[in-house]
Each structure stands twice: as structure tokens, then as C-alpha cells.
Amino acid sequence: MERLMEFTDSETQAPDDLTDLETAYNSPPPLAQECKSYKWKIQLTDAHGNIEDQMLTTKDVWKLQNRKVVVHFDEDSGQPDEDSGGLLGSWLGQLSTDVNLLPINYSDWRTFLPHRKDRAWEIIQAKFWFDDPDRRQGYVIGVLGNRCKDFKLRLWRDYKRNTRTESLANRPPNVPEDQWHDMVFMRFTDKWKRMQERNTVSRRKHIMPHLCGRRSFARRRRQIDELTILLTQNQSTQVSHNVTACLDDEYSRVFGPERSGRVRCVGRGPTPSKLAKQCTAARSEANNAEVVQMKTKMTSLENQVESLTGIIQQLLNTRSNDPATSLTTYANLLNPLPQGRRNEDMNHSENIENSDGNSG
Numbered sequence: 001m002e003r004l005m006e007f008t009d010s011e012t013q014a015p016d017d018l019t020d021l022e023t024a025y026n027s028p029p030p031l032a033q034e035c036k037s038y039k040w041k042i043q044l045t046d047a048h049g050n051i052e053d054q055m056l057t058t059k060d061v062w063k064l065q066n067r068k069v070v071v072h073f074d075e076d077s078g079q080p081d082e083d084s085g086g087l088l089g090s091w092l093g094q095l096s097t098d099v100n101l102l103p104i105n106y107s108d109w110r111t112f113l114p115h116r117k118d119r120a121w122e123i124i125q126a127k128f129w130f131d132d133p134d135r136r137q138g139y140v141i142g143v144l145g146n147r148c149k150d151f152k153l154r155l156w157r158d159y160k161r162n163t164r165t166e167s168l169a170n171r172p173p174n175v176p177e178d179q180w181h182d183m184v185f186m187r188f189t190d191k192w193k194r195m196q197e198r199n200t201v202s203r204r205k206h207i208m209p210h211l212c213g214r215r216s217f218a219r220r221r222r223q224i225d226e227l228t229i230l231l232t233q234n235q236s237t238q239v240s241h242n243v244t245a246c247l248d249d250e251y252s253r254v255f256g257p258e259r260s261g262r263v264r265c266v267g268r269g270p271t272p273s274k275l276a277k278q279c280t281a282a283r284s285e286a287n288n289a290e291v292v293q294m295k296t297k298m299t300s301l302e303n304q305v306e307s308l309t310g311i312i313q314q315l316l317n318t319r320s321n322d323p324a325t326s327l328t329t330y331a332n333l334l335n336p337l338p339q340g341r342r343n344e345d346m347n348h349s350e351n352i353e354n355s356d357g358n359s360g
Contacts, residue, residue: 025123027062030174031151032094035059040083043070045129058090061127068129071136074221078139081222088128089143095123096147099175104152105182109145117141156187164188 039055044067051070061069071088074081080088096102101120106112121137124144130136155175161167164184171180186192 025062025126026065028059028094029098031097031099031172033097035090035094040087042082042084042087044068045070056087058087058094061087061091062094064127068125068127070129073131073136077221080139088140089147091127092124092140092144093147093150095120096144096151099179102144102148103179104148104155104175105179105186107186109148112145120144152183156183160187 035058071084072082159170159172167184
């Protein structure tokens with residue numbers, strides 16, 4: 001218990017370790033997880049304000065010299081947008097594993113040593129460019145705090161043992177002994193266990209998520225908008241029982257191609273080669289549906305032309321001076337009727353003429 005008090009008090013001590021923070025940040029920390037070699041479409045800017053488009057991986061950001069990644073923000077939500085937001089989030093995840101800059105022996109990110117947060121912000125600004133640093137700092141440091149929490153949870157999940165003594169002996173590589181000691185002592189206290197139980201109960205009542213994974217709502221919303229536009233544009237070519245996902249369908253155009261040997265949205269089993277054949281069949285079916293639709297329209301137009309031809313011929317051949325007959329003929333010309341309906345109207349007109357002749 002006495003050790004826990006020393007740990008808690010250390011969070012408010014004056015900075016005496018600034019010399020430990022002087023590190024060349026040109027490579028990921030030793031404890032950083034290996035990121036996928038995914039390349040983000042971003043923009044780089046230099047000291048003169050020149051901007052160029054680039055494709056960078058998370059590891060490439062560490063090697064940047066005299067250039068920074070331009071981070072775009074959604075003005076409505078204030079969240080990072082586009083690929084620059086994804087690259088920033090992945091890079092912050094690696095930075096959070098630097099235990100020399102961001103020690104793991106703290107209880108609450110809100111009480112984390114301010115000078116270390118300031119140093120982290122300086123490092124971030126050395127790699128990323130923000131339109132309004134003072135305005136964006138709070139959001140970015142908050143994301144960094146979440147990444148630090150995730151890192152601590154990963155360490156605890158992988159290295160925790162049944163007892164305090166066993167956990168202390170199972171210290172992760174590259175983690176200082178004093179930091180691991182403080183973290184283990186804190187998490188084996190009754191206070192921490194009660195907090196875990198309380199959080200578990202609260203989690204069961206949580207039905208409306210306020211997060212959507214590691215991707216911000218701004219990026220999710222942009223992808224949904226882009227996908228909606230593509231689906232609307234290609235609505236005429238959709239088939240009701242089309243293949244769920246094609247190699248070059250709208251989903252892939254928005255979210256990028258799937259990695260080799262995998263196909264999104266179809267589960268285990270389908271491969272790109274099999275899906276390509278199904279996509280070809282689906283396109284052929286869609287084309288056949290268009291052909292059938294065009295033939296139906298042509299047949300309808302032919303019937304209308306035939307109907308109009310008959311009406312015009314009837315108008316030219318009429319010899320009657322009766323106004324009613326002429327009006328009926330002109331009406332048929334302007335509003336052509338089906339053949340059966342037109343014959344009924346003609347018979348009706350003839351009956352009227354015969355009735356008039358008999359009455360005369």
C-alpha cells in the first residue's frame with residue numbers, strides 16, 4: 001500500500017527527467033507493433049509551403065526530414081479526415097509504445113505529467129502539419145491517451161499472471177522495472193478490482209456506441225457518402241441477385257483493394273479467381289437484362305407507330321362532314337388508343353351516324 005502512495009504522488013512531481021526525452025525519433029519504438037505495409041494517400045509540405053502528393057506507410061513517417069504530413073480535418077466534427085487521419089492514428093499507436101516518453105505507471109491520463117504531454121506534442125508536430133495547432137492539440141493528445149491505454153491493456157493481457165509475485169517476475173522486454181512494478185502493484189489492489197467490476201456492469205448497459213473502432217466518424221461518413229454516390233450512379237446496372245462483392249465493385253473502389261488471396265464481404269471460401277468468374281457472369285446477366293429492356297421498348301414504339309399510321313390513314317380517308325366524327329378522328333390522332341379500343345370508338349361513331357340517318 002505504501003508503494004501505491006509513492007506511485008500516485010509521482011504523477012505530480014516536478015519534471016526531473018527532461019534529459020531522458022532527448023531521443024531521435026526516426027524509427028518506431030522497440031515495443032511498437034509492426035504495422036501493415038499499407039500506403040496512405042497523403043500530402044507532404046516543406047518549410048517553404050510546397051505541397052506534393054505522396055503514398056506513405058506508417059514506418060515512412062518516422063524517416064521524414066524537413067517535411068510533414070498534412071492532416072485534413074472535417075470542419076463539422078473536428079475529427080481527422082481522409083487518409084491523413086488514418087495515418088496519424090496508426091502513427092500515434094506506435095508512438096504510444098515509447099515507454100521512455102510515455103511511461104506506463106500512471107493511473108489516469110488526465111493527471112499524466114504535463115511536460116511529457118508537451119514533449120509528445122512537439123514530436124507529433126515535427127512529423128505532422130496542422131492548420132490550427134492550438135485548436136487540434138486537445139483532440140490529438142486525447143487520441144494519444146487512448147492509444148496509451150490500449151498499449152497498457154495489451155501488456156497486461158499478455159504478461160499478467162495469477163499472482164502479484166508471478167506478474168512482477170514476468171516483466172515485458174524493454175519495459176523498465178520500476179514502471180512494471182508500479183503498474184502491477186496498482187492493478188492488484190482492491191480499488192482497481194472494484195473499478196473493473198463496476199466497469200463490467202456499466203459495459204453491459206452500453207447499447208449505443210460512441211466510437212466506431214480506430215476509424216473516426218468523419219472518415220466513416222466520407223466513405224459512406226462516396227459509396228452512396230457510386231451506388232446511385234451504377235443503380236441501372238445492379239442485379240438483384242448479383243455477387244455480393246466483385247473485384248472492382250463500388251465497395252473496393254471506396255475502401256481499397258482486398259489483400260492477396262482474400263475477398264471482402266463474402267466470408268471464408270471464395271477466392272479472387274472464383275469471384276472473377278461469378279462477376280463476369282453477373283455482368284453478362286446485367287447486360288442481358290438491358291437487352292431485354294431495350295427490346296421491350298422497341299416493341300412498344302413499333303405498336304405506337306402502327307397505331308398512329310392507322311389513325312392518319314383513317315383521317316385521310318374520311319369523307320364525312322359530320323363534326324362529331326371529325327373531332328373523334330382528331331382526338332385519336334393526338335391521343336392514340338390501343339387497336340381494340342379504337343375499333344370500339346369507330347363502331348360507336350358509325351352507330352351514331354346510322355341513328356341520325358334513320359331519324360332524318
